[in-house]
Amino acid sequence: MKRVYVVAIALVLIVLIGALIALRKPRSTDITGLTFEELCTKNGDQWMEMEPMIKNKKLSTEMCFGCMIADNHFCKSDEYIVYIKNLPFK
DSSP states (O other), X not given: OHHHHHHHHXXXXXXXXXXXXXXXXXXXXXXXXXXXXXXXXXXXXXXXXXXXXXXXXXXXXXXXXXXEETTEEESSHHHHHHHHHTSSOO
């Protein structure tokens, strides 16, 4: 009987995760008519001033305004767009 509950819970979790992925707003890489800040916030990412970093490793000690996504901070829009294009779920 316990196996039935475990299987049922697992199926419900799989369906919920699948629905969240399917309903997730896709990220845009089209910057036409937008500033880098507008594209960043349109995608639900954070615009802030900090040091540039990739995978939580600082690339420079100079502060810049840019887009924070996961553990990355992009100071240049072209680097941000390349990163977005390479995400498994855009």
